[in-house]
Amino acid sequence: MDKTRYKEYKSIDLGQVGEEVLAFWLKNRIFERSVEEREGAETFTFYEGPPSANGTPGIHHVMARTVKDIFCRYKTMKGYQVKRKGGWDTHGLPVELQVEKELGITKDDIGTKISVADYNEKCRNAVMKYKDDWDRFTQEMGYWVDLDNPYITFERSYMESVWYLLKSFYQKGLLYKGYTIQPYSPAAGTGLSSHELNQPGCYRMVKDTSIVAQFQVERNERSEFLYKFDDQVPVYILAWTTTPWTLPANSALAVGSKIQYVLVRTFNQYTHEPVQLVLAKDLVSRYFTATENTIEDYQPGDKDIPYSLIQEFSGKDLIGIDYQQLMPYVPLDKPAFTVVPGDFVTTEEGTGIVHLSKTFGADDYRTCEQYGIPGVLVKDSEGKEVPIVDKKGRFVDEITDFAGMYVKNYQDEDESDPNYRSTDVLISIKLKEENKAFKVEKYEHSYPHCWRTDKPVLYYPLDSWFIKTTAFKDRLVELNQKINWKPASTGTGRFGNWLENLVDWNLSRSRFWGTPLPIWKTEDSKEERCIGSFQELKEAVEVSVAKGFMDNPLPEDFDLHRPYVDEVVLVSTNGERMFREPDLIDVWFDSGAMPYAQWHYPFQNEGTFETAFPADYIAEGVDQTRGWFFTLHAIAGMLFDSVAFKNVIAHGLVLDKNGNKMSKRLGNAVDPFDTMNSLGADATRWYMIGNANPWDNLKFDIAGVEEVKRRFFGTLQNTYAFFALYANIDGFQYQEDEAAPEHLKESDHWIISRLNSLIKDVDASFEEYEPTRAVRAIQDFVIDDLSNWYVRLNRKRFWDPASLETKASLDKVAAYQTLYKCLKVVAKLSASVAPFYADLLYRDLNTVSGRESHDSVHLSLFPEVEESNINLDLEAKMRLAQQISSLVHSLRKKHRIKVRQPLTKILIPILRESTKHQIQAVEELIKWEVNVKEIEYVDDTSGILVKKAKPNFRKLGQLYGPLMKELGQKIRNFHHDEIQVLEQGSQLEVHVGDQTVYLTEEDVEIVSEDIPGWSVANEGAITVALDITITEDLKQEGIARDVVNRVQNLRKEMGLNVQDKINIVIEKNNNLVNRALESNQEYICKETQALSLEIAEELTDGKLLEMDDIKLKVKIGV
């Protein structure tokens, strides 16, 4: 490789660049070195949220991992040591279902058709099925993470740490056995998963007895308002249910806080007693019909029952009201029998008030838990608390009137028998008699049935282990406030609200492939033991072996999974057998345990763990809010009283270009490998970050990636190619001294200033976890400032024939150095987002100059801002130059005068001397850019300036609010004299309405938008006029420029080199053209590298060139 020449490319294929740079990284261990070389530096800790390798990577993973990668790379360049351990999430239901599908079995077959051991072995293999794809994906997309030493959640060391954590919870009394409400089939005696419940045919239309029950309100301060109009008639709250058998288990009523309710005075249709009833306003018409009959006239037995609305109130007013227990078989402590809010309450059905039985409904349970309301439970023969319906579906003895009766027809009784009475009906009859039923009727609805027995399913409390997160709710909320969430709303809203409404974490899963719950119990449940390490288990087993409960001690390679762990029987303190609780734990506990378990803490690497906790940064999809984000937070907060992460980006989804969810089934999923191969990982990454903020959903459009590739990478590469072409010709290697500031042109100072502003901006954006802002800033700089302005304006300096050794070349050196610096800095700033191309660019530059000793941009340091180089005044000047040029271009356009045609002058009205100085500083640039010979400044003394005043709304509005409309109009109408008063610094008195207002110069903006008789254009405060007269001389010059242009084209056609010399012969033409050629001979020769320009009488073998209406015969000799 030639280290003295900048590498030149014919064209650049970003996909190929990726491959080559990746090979370079691997060969030179760049990733490893980027960590090793920072040994001893301050650490920046990143936690990898483990993916599951049982599916192939999708394009959304590019998004997720780019967001992670950017900040790790950025922090490395800022000098931190950033270790990042990879990881794999391996346990859980998706793997199990996948295996079951592959084997064509169901959960019931496990343990019969296939042994648990074999089944788990299948899962272990299935979960790493696509590991190779993932590893390849990780490399190709340029995601740097340690793939050689990943943590794997099914490994024993990992599981051992998980057990340690579980035991810590247990010891603090935070791990307890309770119950959750799950679908349960009494006929089959087993719980059903939601998966099983979704089998076709499970939900079936059935006719059940439904009842609207009357719950009598306790009269007290809270409920007094209900008795305001009639304190003689008792008030009842109406609640509807399709499962009357749950009424003895009622412990609360739920209302919608925002729903409107009414109090109705009427009579009970069964007992004819006067009642006052509470129900949702919208549902009154469902239960009452208008009648002639009045409350006063009503006689018991009347068919038409009168009613009248007494008052209206919102659900909020009902909250906290107490009522009498409807069926008082089992007494309960307060706050039972209270009205609570429920977000599931609607006015679609029933009464707008929902009866809650904590033991027989999931919503019910959740809501009661939230408000600390107990469930209706009784003690069984062993003193254990059980619900009032046993596992066979029968009422327990405590429900005296119905003891032993099945709540549903589980005995195949003949329902068509006229004497058949279901339990629901019997309950209804009893309530009618007691004036507790407002309405009883048959109701047809869809109800789930057991797919094995065809019998109705009950929602029933089943044993479950919980972590008592509610005990730490306040602390978790508090800790959350220390976390920097991007976007903030996810932290305060989605996550914060969820913490506020926290319920205990249900840990139990009744599956096979997962971390087993390390709790052993005696058969009578009197004693239990939680195991926290392999060693502890091993020692316990030794006792067991001694006792004769087990045959052999545990082998050193003992697998903690089922079924092996289930075979372990321990010994209780009084010598009884202890068996493991059969549950597995929630896989989310696995992943939430990764800060500790990835290091096998506390059994190993204690020091490593301590320096790497908590994480400085994590990033995952917003769908992880209640998943990983929560489990990390809960474990860290409850066991370590710390946050688990300090900064977090919760990014959005990647949708297809039409905003639909991508799915392999619908065929709109984008293959990440295809995209990266054809357009490059860099362009893909850049597009994903630049197009929208990561936390907004991304509508992925491949056309967008193409645009990024062409516009950003194409432009950047072009700029480099331009640099390399001329630097090689001149032998520029950046070995000479730094050009002295006085040898830098204004535009050099400008681009260096812009460059430093950019560094500052990009650094701050990354620091604040705003990658999109950083990417857009870099992009704008490269395209607008560097390529379209700096390079375009300075091209001439690079092809100046002066050689670098001469004194005349100082300007050229300045230009090369400036452009080099810009490219190098851009490479560094872009490196975290476009790691491949940026590294190539950096090395292409640095290999020749050798100015930095790093082998890769990723080993180098982030550029430092040099504040002294930022010259905001200069940046403002250049903006003026750009603005003025753009205005002149548009004027030329309007008059159809092309830029090649020189013009005499432009006029710029000047209201302030300072503006004039600013423009003068960039005058040369403007003249060059728009091809005019002179800029004339027009000020007051010229007498042709027309000034206008515009109100400064921001300032005046605050002072004269209501007068603004009129005042604004007056200011706009100011004449020259009035403006002059202001300009001289005097106050101007203005009468608005009946008020007098005193204005000063600062209250208005004075502009000049017009010069009478000239063609003008304006933008903001800048106005430009163009002199469009084309003199004979100008015309000739224009022709000369045209000729140069055509000759250059010919040179190119002939394949001549930039330095090749030529001789030009042109056939005699009309007088104008001849004179143009004669008087501009020198200019034409210089521009075209011509040694001579001859005008011949006749040219037989020349080429015919057309320039507008001129036809020219030209011959070029070499």
Place this chain on the structure above:
RNA sequence: GGGCCUGUAGCUCAGGUGGUUAGAGCGCUACACUGAUAAUGUAGAGGUCCGUGGUUCGAGUCCACGCAGGCCCA
């Protein structure tokens, strides 16, 4: 049903603290430029700033209620 996010040009997106001509890129149309050339520039057309109310002298921006889409939870 609840929480959160999003809604600005045909498309993708910018638009601190309210301030009077609402911007960029792509696409489209036209023109120009052409030792960076499979590049580039300029101009033009294109807007009910999702809707309705409100606050205000003034609302894309603030408030309320809706509508549509998305995510999570029920």
